[in-house]
Amino acid sequence: MSIGPTIDLRTAEGGSADDTFTISELAAEFGITPRTIRFYEDEGLMAPGRAGTARVYSRPDRARLMLICRGKRLGFSLAEIKEFLDLYDTDPDQIGQMSYALKRARQRIASLERQLLDVQETLADLREIETAMADHLKAHGADTTDA
Amino acid sequence: MSIGPTIDLRTAEGGSADDTFTISELAAEFGITPRTIRFYEDEGLMAPGRAGTARVYSRPDRARLMLICRGKRLGFSLAEIKEFLDLYDTDPDQIGQMSYALKRARQRIASLERQLLDVQETLADLREIETAMADHLKAHGADTTDA
DNA sequence: GTCTTACTTTACGTTTACGTAAACGTCATG
DNA sequence: CATGACGTTTACGTAAACGTAAAGTAAGAC
Numbered sequence: 001m002s003i004g005p006t007i008d009l010r011t012a013e014g015g016s017a018d019d020t021f022t023i024s025e026l027a028a029e030f031g032i033t034p035r036t037i038r039f040y041e042d043e044g045l046m047a048p049g050r051a052g053t054a055r056v057y058s059r060p061d062r063a064r065l066m067l068i069c070r071g072k073r074l075g076f077s078l079a080e081i082k083e084f085l086d087l088y089d090t091d092p093d094q095i096g097q098m099s100y101a102l103k104r105a106r107q108r109i110a111s112l113e114r115q116l117l118d119v120q121e122t123l124a125d126l127r128e129i130e131t132a133m134a135d136h137l138k139a140h141g142a143d144t145t146d147a
Numbered sequence: 148m149s150i151g152p153t154i155d156l157r158t159a160e161g162g163s164a165d166d167t168f169t170i171s172e173l174a175a176e177f178g179i180t181p182r183t184i185r186f187y188e189d190e191g192l193m194a195p196g197r198a199g200t201a202r203v204y205s206r207p208d209r210a211r212l213m214l215i216c217r218g219k220r221l222g223f224s225l226a227e228i229k230e231f232l233d234l235y236d237t238d239p240d241q242i243g244q245m246s247y248a249l250k251r252a253r254q255r256i257a258s259l260e261r262q263l264l265d266v267q268e269t270l271a272d273l274r275e276i277e278t279a280m281a282d283h284l285k286a287h288g289a290d291t292t293d294a
Numbered sequence: 295g296t297c298t299t300a301c302t303t304t305a306c307g308t309t310t311a312c313g314t315a316a317a318c319g320t321c322a323t324g
Numbered sequence: 325c326a327t328g329a330c331g332t333t334t335a336c337g338t339a340a341a342c343g344t345a346a347a348g349t350a351a352g353a354c
Contacts, residue, residue, distance in 0.1 A: 024300070034301085039342060053349075054301055070265050075222015077340070087276050092283055102280040109273050112266055118217050119263050126256050129234050133249040136239055171330070181331085186312060200319080201331055224310070 021057040030069050040068060045082050074115070084108065168204040177216050187215060192229050221262070231255065 023034045040046050041055075045068055049056040057065075064085065071081035083104065090101040170181045187193050188202075192215055196203040204212075211232065218228035230251065237248040 022300080033343085035344085036342065038302090043341090053303095070269065073222075073262060073265050074269065075220075079340090084273075087273075090280070095284065095287060098280055098284060102277065102284065105273055105277045105280065109270065109277060112270050112273065115220060116263070116266050116270070118220050119259055119266060122217065122221065123256065123259050123263065126231075126234075126252055126259065130249065130252045130256065133237070133245055133252065137242065137245060137249060140242060169330085180313085182314085183312065185332090190311090200333090226310090 019059050021062055023055050023057070026057055026062060026065055030065060032069070037065065040078070043078050043082065045078060045085060166206050168209055170202050170204070173204055173209060173212055177212060179216070184212065187212070187225070190225050190229065192225060192232060
């Protein structure tokens with residue numbers, strides 16, 4: 001151990017906005033592990049650059065990972081997320097491929113619209129429960145402002 | 148094979164509204180398998196009545212299963228769904244338990260509010276993609292009204 | 295030059311949420 | 325009374341999504 005800040009220059013950015021990220025930077029930012037990010041790459045959801053053997057993530061890579069995490073929060077499988085990401089990468093010259101992608105996009109929209117209703121219904125249920133429980137506790141002299 | 152309707156009397160209801168359901172009736176209604184419903188019972192999410200050895204589902208049982216399926220569509224694990232269902236069953240006389248349940252309910256509400264935003268963002272993304280792809284296809288003489 | 299730290303690959307382990315097969319009871323129909 | 329169609333339990337199998345060592349590489353710090 002030494003006194004004073006021991007800085008790893010690969011991680012330190014001296015005030016200048018950088019356009020690349022290490023795997024552990026992104027992991028920390030999104031609250032996941034490097035292992036998880038590598039797994040996403042194994043599954044074909046990402047394809048970061050390399051500096052020798054180490055992975056280097058660009059800003060678009062980071063945006064892509066953000067979409068993956070959002071998809072996960074919505075309960076999608078990695079296969080579904082991959083298909084969603086592929087919609088962005090559809091080749092405009094391949095009419096057939098594009099037409100199929102459009103069809104899939106519309107299906108996803110319909111599915112998400114139902115999910116939107118599900119969320120709103122569940123929220124309504126929970127808010128009803130919350131009010132009932134808060135009232136009940138108030139009537140019995142307990143505070144409802146959490147610990 | 149015979150001609151005419153072969154009716155299983157356990158399943159047939161002669162016009163009268165019944166208050167009970169068989170496992171396969173519910174499975175068909177919710178698009179799942181009987182195995183799945185039995186698994187939910189094994190995990191403590193349901194506790195239907197019995198007629199001898201066979202399970203008999205009441206209307207509240209059916210409502211409970213509906214909540215489970217909605218939770219699944221939202222991407223919740225069975226453990227999370229169980230905790231959600233337990234909120235309904237909280238004993239009003241146990242102040243401590245009720246207070247904890249209220250806290251959990253509020254956490255779930257906050258989580259769902261973020262999920263609501265996620266859904267809306269993803270929907271916005273997909274609609275943008277859909278418009279772009281539809282325009283592109285239209286400009287290239289393909290119809291966008293699906294096959 | 296060694297130490298520390300972060301990165302890498304390979305590979306086996308784990309949890310969740312069921313699927314699937316076996317082996318059996320039961321009840322209405324032909 | 326045999327045949328389905330439905331129900332039951334028990335138990336092993338499986339796919340998804342990582343966790344968790346093991347063992348090695350590279351690069352700056354002391």
